[in-house]
Amino acid sequence: MQVQIEIPAFSGHISGMSSSLLEEDGEPPGQTVKALGTIDCLHHSPATILPFPSASEEPSTSIVPRKTFRRTFFPHVTAREWNSWHWQVANRIRGGERLAKFLQLSQEEQLAVNGSDIKLPLAITPYYLSLLDPADPLQPLRRTVVPTTSEFIRGPGEADDPLGEENQSPVPGLVHRYPDRALFLVHDFCSTYCRYCTRSRVVGHGAVRATKARFEQMLDYIRRTKSIRDVLLSGGDPLLLADERLEWLLKNLRAIPHVEIIRIGTKVPAVLPQRITPQLVKILRRYHPLWMSLHFIHPDECTPETVKACTRLADAGIPLGSQTVLLRGINDNIETMKNLTHSLMRMRVRPYYLYQCDPITGSAHFRTPVEKGLEVIQGLRGFTSGYAVPTYVIDAPGGGGKIPLLPESVAGRQGSDLLLRNYEDRLFRYPDVI
């Protein structure tokens, strides 16, 4: 039997909102809240805009300015409501009919969102929706969150669990692949679902719940396994846990003497930056050393709201790294990737990994040849600072772990000399020690 953790869902009181946990169709309790009355308002709260000259307030490809979007679709929502992560989660766009009120859906999108074949649920926060181009189904951000019929096609070599996580799970929800690290799947809930998600077999189905019984089982395994010195909280998005629940988990992990590092993997700063509240940051900074892997795929995600969220996290002393998936027609060119890595650096987020897209079922329209990834890395290396060049990796199918891929830089040997190729394709000689 599963036992819910008996702690209040939210630490602060938001007017008109019940503090009780609610279930929303197909998703676990504890993360969704009652809608806050009617949808009205709004203007940008001045508090959400950071003076940050390098980050664009409007996404580069947007046709409808964001303020117009908000005034048009949410005319009665107050700034306080819009800037509340609870409101954003409660008012996510979930179905095709509602989505069609905001976007001119292409035939491919309509068939996907209204059909019965969809496996990964559709959900987009109003905030992230405001970054989408209503008229262009090929706009990069839109392609990552609006389903199309292409995701129903199973290509050769694709699998529901390409990384073999299910086979490396000693207790439900915990993946122990590397000797000193464990992946702790907190729940399967995200505020916005990415169509290329590696865990699309699991997320959004409401089957992996943030229950005390499950957490205790995973904590017990970690307590017993002294080789684990690094725990990565992932999911679903761990930051969608209520503050008290997240703190309970962090406190219990921190109490295990051999757990040196806690990491959190999250896409919240990109899709729900309102979640990074002063209260949350206050909690997080109590459990150092705590690191964060943030998930960004395109420079259009680096809005003033996101800058503010990352600034809060960085100011709390949390080292921030970004994980980006290489996606066809979305970020698979040098210019876009350079813009992204530079935007991240300005937000004090170190570009950490560039992932070759995993061969999950229905991912062929997102995947690029490996050659493309090498070309992108080649175009960054030497043309920007080393900090801005992520490590390009393939997560080996079947559970082999991350394998880095590098453009060829060793051209050969002449005697004891090593012949090296630089970023301009010029050859240099290094007197190696043999």
Ligand code: SF4
């Ligand atoms: S935020 Fe992460 S876990 Fe959630 S849908 Fe996107 S890729 Fe998957």
